[in-house]
Amino acid sequence: MGIIAVDEVLVVDAYPPPDTKTRVESWERHGGGLAGTALIAAARLGARCAYAGVLGEDELSCWSIENLEAAGVDCSRALRIPQARPFHAVIVVDQTAHTRTILFTQEGTEPRPVESIDEEFLVETGVLLIDHFGVDAMLRAAKIARQLGVPVVADIERDDEPNTHELVRTVDHLILSWDFAARFTGASRPEDAVQQLASDTQRACTAVTAGRDGAWYATDQEGGSIDHLPAFAVDVVDTTGCGDVFHGAYAAALAGGWEIRRSLQFAAAAAAIKATRPGGQQGAPDRATVERFLEDPC
DSSP states (O other), X not given: OOOOEEEEEEEESSOOOXXXXXXXXXXXXXEEOHHHHHHHHHHHTTOOEEOOSEEOSSHHHHHHHHHHHHTTEEOTTOEEOTTOOOEEEEEEEETTTTEEEEEEEOTTOOOOOGGGOOHHHHTTOSOEXXXXXXXXXXXXXXXXXXXXXXXXEEEOOOOOSTTHHHHHHHOSEEEEEXXXXXXXXXXXXXXXXXXXXXXXXXXXXXXXXXXXXXXXXXXXXXXXXXXXXXXXXXXXXXXXXXXXXXXXXXXXXXXXXXXXXXXXXXXXXXXXXXXXXXXXXXXXXXXHHHHHHHHOOO
């Protein structure tokens, strides 16, 4: 459940200063969004995936469903509301600085109604992947999943809804970017953020990812001690979707029954490979590529 986006990806030589004109090197449409990219990444890695958020009947919604289904994601559980739309974004990729700037609108987007989520909704789920879009619905789904013994993996980037803190406490596999974790906790170091986030819960895994600096994490299996997972050194081309690929790969590894550190390493490798490729979803690697990379990351 979560954000599906349609991304208009503009590649430029360098991000323009104000009041200038800049030639666009290429302009392509791609699927995006936290949930959408994570699902496609997981499907490409061999997991059976389904999307259960809300889309409409407009051209962007139909394009999104076609894009997901083409990657092997089951969309039969998506709720169709005629006036709903996916997120729509323009992503400006700077080829010189290897950065990306995202401009988006959520006009017309609809979260899944809380009343549409019950045990039957989740009974066939091996891992539930959620984000911050529609916190009340995510919270209800996470609570039911925990009752059913279904692992919940969360990618949260905003905390402007009242129940976000309760959602964070409920999730048992919380993986946050350092940028958001710093704002959310007020910590000055990623390891301190992990300590704060893990201190008031029996969460299976608490992790904060920091790009080329790697990730810090704590698990309930290691008494709450904080470990560091170094990042893989790669030649970065485009970081669009790296965090989403990380979440999708981690969820796929959990669904395969892997232990947490191995799942984190697998996710870090998938995200590193994606960083060497342009675009978001189309840069997500398949399982064989990740396995070869882990054997010889150089």
